[in-house]
Amino acid sequence: MQLDVQLRHGFVSRARRGSDNAAFSLDVGFTVDARALALVGPSGSGKTTILNAIAGVFTPDQGHIRLDGMTLLDTAMKINVRQSRRRIGYVFQDGRLFPHLTVRRNLLYGRWFAPRYEHGLGLDDIVALLGIGHLMDRNPDALSGGEKQRVAIGRALLAKPRLLLMDEPLAALDLERRSQILTLIERLRDEVGLPMVLVSHDPGEVARVATSIVDIRHGRLGSIRSMPNAPSSTVASESAEIIHLPVGTHRSAHFRRSTELREVPGRP
Amino acid sequence: MEMLTPEELSALQLSLKVAFSATLFSIPFAIAAAFAISRLRFPGRSLLDSVVHLPLVLPPVVTGYLLLVTFGRRGPVGQLLESQFGIVLSFRWTGAVLAAAIMGFPLLVRSVRLSLEAVDLRYEQAAGSLGANPLWVFLTITLPLTVPGILAGAVLAFAKALGEFGATITFVSAIPGETRTIPVAIYGYVQTPGADGSAMRLALLAALVSILALVVSEAMARRMTLRDA
Numbered sequence: 001m002q003l004d005v006q007l008r009h010g011f012v013s014r015a016r017r018g019s020d021n022a023a024f025s026l027d028v029g030f031t032v033d034a035r036a037l038a039l040v041g042p043s044g045s046g047k048t049t050i051l052n053a054i055a056g057v058f059t060p061d062q063g064h065i066r067l068d069g070m071t072l073l074d075t076a077m078k079i080n081v082r083q084s085r086r087r088i089g090y091v092f093q094d095g096r097l098f099p100h101l102t103v104r105r106n107l108l109y110g111r112w113f114a115p116r117y118e119h120g121l122g123l124d125d126i127v128a129l130l131g132i133g134h135l136m137d138r139n140p141d142a143l144s145g146g147e148k149q150r151v152a153i154g155r156a157l158l159a160k161p162r163l164l165l166m167d168e169p170l171a172a173l174d175l176e177r178r179s180q181i182l183t184l185i186e187r188l189r190d191e192v193g194l195p196m197v198l199v200s201h202d203p204g205e206v207a208r209v210a211t212s213i214v215d216i217r218h219g220r221l222g223s224i225r226s227m228p229n230a231p232s233s234t235v236a237s238e239s240a241e242i243i244h245l246p247v248g249t250h251r252s253a254h255f256r257r258s259t260e261l262r263e264v265p266g267r268p
Numbered sequence: 269m270e271m272l273t274p275e276e277l278s279a280l281q282l283s284l285k286v287a288f289s290a291t292l293f294s295i296p297f298a299i300a301a302a303f304a305i306s307r308l309r310f311p312g313r314s315l316l317d318s319v320v321h322l323p324l325v326l327p328p329v330v331t332g333y334l335l336l337v338t339f340g341r342r343g344p345v346g347q348l349l350e351s352q353f354g355i356v357l358s359f360r361w362t363g364a365v366l367a368a369a370i371m372g373f374p375l376l377v378r379s380v381r382l383s384l385e386a387v388d389l390r391y392e393q394a395a396g397s398l399g400a401n402p403l404w405v406f407l408t409i410t411l412p413l414t415v416p417g418i419l420a421g422a423v424l425a426f427a428k429a430l431g432e433f434g435a436t437i438t439f440v441s442a443i444p445g446e447t448r449t450i451p452v453a454i455y456g457y458v459q460t461p462g463a464d465g466s467a468m469r470l471a472l473l474a475a476l477v478s479i480l481a482l483v484v485s486e487a488m489a490r491r492m493t494l495r496d497a
Binding site for chain 2: 055056057082083084085087088089090092094096098099100109110112113114155156159165
């Protein structure tokens with residue numbers, strides 16, 4: 001995935017008398033060629049705003065966003081591709097499952113809009129991959145945080161996005177769930193070949209997933225780094241696994257369950 | 269309770285017909301108005317908000333009079349409707365429906381609007397990220413999440429339509445079987461010597477229908493919460 005982002009936006013703050021907090025402004029630009037990009041940095045530095053801009057939920061005052069040569073946004077040329085046409089999946093921190101639909105109907109929501117070609121992960125594949133078969137007829141509020149997040153990831157994948165955005169997808173989860181979903185994210189990166197942009201506070205998570213890291217500080221670019229994350233596990237991801245202890249068993253279980261998935265041709 | 273006379277029965281049937289039609293007829297308009305007021309930004313927005321709420325603050329007789337002036341056979345809209353579509357509203361039951369719908373409209377819009385504003389925009393963003401266009405998002409996410417407010421507003425509007433008197437009698441008068449709804453009939457019986465029994469029976473009937481509507485709405489609300497939980 002080649003991602004070229006240039007954003008400038010001034011946020012009008014509700015000025016409090018006596019506080020010299022200037023209005024927050026975002027002014028960042030970066031170009032990366034990465035399979036998985038992580039946006040890191042302190043809270044409130046504008047990481048989620050960047051994700052929202054890529055998704056098309058938020059339009060900045062000025063800037064452009066290009067993904068693999070396609071312009072999604074260019075304020076100078078008055079181009080702003082509508083969110084529903086960008087085909088960018090978004091896994092939110094809070095899941096955001098539709099409360100009035102069952103898990104199954106949540107998963108299938110994007111079905112009408114997804115192109116029929118491209119990566120061949122169907123409902124059954126996704127359900128097996130995420131281990132959510134027993135939840136299909138439940139309502140979202142009967143799910144735990146980890147279950148919700150897995151369904152949210154599945155829902156995004158079934159819409160067949162060309163890019164997957166994830167905003168702290170693991171923040172609400174306990175350690176064990178965290179490592180399960182991390183393993184899943186790695187597999188999406190390596191086996192499905194789905195490009196992704198991740199916002200995270202957790203260094204272990206970033207080390208395992210990211211192939212590039214963009215550091216955002218107070219609305220400005222801090223640094224850009226490349227990570228040696230290869231398709232198979234690397235030193236970095238192994239060490240992260242040791243920290244997160246109970247990973248091994250889940251990991252092999254996941255791999256066993258879906259050997260057929262590897263034959264699915266990955267997207268370039 | 270004694271049996272109803274044919275006259276009283278026709279008032280009851282007419283009231284129910286008028287109230288049901290008025291409620292059903294106004295729901296789509298109320299959703300559109302609530303959506304425009306709460307979601308869209310356009311120059312006449314606060315004017316629209318005021319006009320929608322006007323029937324709430326105007327004396328009903330004034331609303332009825334304005335309806336007569338506008339939708340009467342000599343009124344600009346009334347003439348147009350009659351010559352183009354053959355629709356006559358004044359002194360017809362359809363006119364009573366219009367009067368009742370307009371009187372209940374602010375209540376319905378308020379309820380729908382509150383419910384619409386309570387819908388979490390983040391669900392709509394999530395739907396958009398799955399490829400749904402704005403119209404589809406509205407139909408499959410926003411509208412279903414607004415249903416409790418629509419139902420609550422519909423019950424209010426129905427109750428208001430059942431009790432509507434001032435605008436109705438001004439606009440469409442009190443023609444038995446055509447525009448003489450329960451409240452109008454009660455007023456008539458009270459004015460007529462020796463018709464106290466009819467007035468009392470209709471009053472009890474009005475109370476009964478209102479309580480029934482309330483019970484139905486409670487049951488609906490309970491079913492909604494059960495399904496959501």
